Amino acid sequence: MRTTFLLACVAVLSVGCEKKKPAEADGKSGAVKQPVVEVKPAEAKPADEVLLLGEVGSLTGSEAAFGISTRDGIAMAIDEANEAGGVKGKKLAVRVYDDQSKPEEAASAVTRLITQDKVLVVLGEVASSNSLAMAPKAQEAKVPMISPSSTNPKVTEVGDYIFRVCFIDPFQGSVMAKYAHEELKFKDVAILTDKKSAYSEGLTEVFQRKFAELGGKVVAVESYAKGDTDFRAQLTNIKKLKPQGLYVPGYYQDVAVIAEQAKELGLKVTMMGGDGWDSAKLFELGGSAVDGSYVSNHYSADDPTPRVQEFIKKYQARYKTTPDSLAALGYDAARVAIEAMKRAPELTGPAIRDQIAATKDFPGVAGTITLDEKRNPVKPAVVLKVEAGAFKYVATVAP
């Protein structure tokens, strides 16, 4: 509650600043609404000739880095489509609302996109909890929604209008289990899981089952709670058991401290994790302690596939930085939506939905996308290794 209040104050302040710059009509009344950023096509057309897509993202708040990358990826896809002639002779535009990394804001933003802006397709969110807040609204209004990177299986289970372009958690867990057993040849592995996070618990469960199925042994499952910074007791326990690997399916902030303390206690294991590790912050907080670890992820900038390298080149030219997974998935999500709009006989929710559902062998940057009957893509994951403060591509693991 109190977080909500304080963040609301911040939002009001920030909108205040933002609105001064562009001379937009709703400047004053917009003070209590979410900050709005509109990416317009290069040559602005009257509103009725533009096909409007909606996006909800975390442009501020704890996951701001995720939301900003996604928005950049989507903006690039939209501009490319416009350069190529748009859809059905019309230009595309995307309206972006900030949800401040909070589910309740995400729900109200998506409602606004649907009822007020009458968008054809909704893109978003990154965090599964935010996507889960948005999905029922989109489903009810029969507006197709594509989440670029929410990996929790429940998101697309909301209804037949909800899609995603990333793999789901169970797959990610089994990829790492398979890699640990077959490539790294680990026999004994310990797990340290965040018992407060559905993401972490989900990955732990799958990894544990899959690794045992393959003939490995999970020697210990220790846990912590988000907010802990002392993991020495758990690590001392794990050290006694002498595992070769330690699976830590948490977020980068905790992982960094765990790696550091493991090193301090003289625990010699190879750490493994999931896409929750994907942040430059990991290296800043964890230093050299995270070197030599392996993570499963959606995409790698080192992937030599031509279409990936072409995407990276264009992205770097535009934003002066290397795209992360979230930018790649945002780009893919927007392109899946645009392709479906091109194929749809008419631009209505149900017609576009049917075409998104029919997406097959789509050449996405983060893997080829074929959506299954549960509206989840069947696509490979990459395994990355941490070397000297950066992720290095090592393998692609097919489903």
Place this chain on the structure above:
Amino acid sequence: MLLDLSQHLINAVAAGTIYALVALGYTMVYGVLKLINFAHGDVMMVGVYVGYAVAFLLGREAASSLLGVLAVFLVAMLVCAVLGFLIERFAYRPLREKPRLTALITAIGISFTISYGFQLDLTVGQARDAVTGVEARQLSSTPCATGSDCVTLLPGAAARRFPTIIESREWLKVSNADETSEVRLLNWQVLSFLIAVGLMVALQVLVYRTKFGKAMRAVSHDHRTAALLGIPVDTVIAGTFMLGSALAAGAGILYAIKDKQVQPLMGMYVGLKAFVAAVIGGIGNLQGAVAGALLLGLCEEAVVWFGSSSWRDAVAFGFLIVVLLFRPAGLFGRVVAEKV
């Protein structure tokens, strides 16, 4: 077995001494004011941020010298003492004659103001201007080395790495024949322990051997009578807050040296544990706070060692309930009949 035990003991004492330093602040303020100062943990957090800024301004070399470490501790403690004074002067003193609940709610308010205020991203002005996201990206997700050139000293929601001011070195390493168990004792663990004990001894001397300590005890006993006897109650209470806040800052720096991470909500977490420790020991009692903190540290460690790590917090707080069931005033507390 013995080696494992020793390693777990080292872990437990390292955690316990930090809880103890924070718990002392809770207990002292409660002693003189009968107020649970919920902002105490957040004052500790502010101390860590001050230490962080000082360490960065000094640079890596200077900060890890003896004088540098001393400067980090002293500046943080000084700033927190001033902060403690300000909180007491402007938030609690006007409410002193009001019902206790009023002050308690104010304490919670101060706590949230500090911990959430520190999450406001003050660099956000530039970031928000960016429609394309280019500028925002440079602030948020460029891989930034730990050099001081791209570190902002302003607080923000994201966790930071506390600079290494005491380089980690092994002072003792014992392992058994087949190397299944070993004990490591690191230099900073010993130093932290010594600093913590030093601070506690200094406090003990101050409270029981000085005039100010005598005044403090008198106020704690009965502040109205103390006032009648000519003891400057306001000054004593302000002094108590400053002392407690300075100790919290010291504890915060030790905590940051241990776990290397700084973030605005750390105070709430450590503060809660320390508060539990103070209550276990008998709130208002200095020795009790230290004993309670060490017990809590041991209890947490033992749960993970013998049982399951998922139960750590549950057992720690369960322990509090058990203690309170059998000794409602805490382990060292005395039951005082409330005069009505």
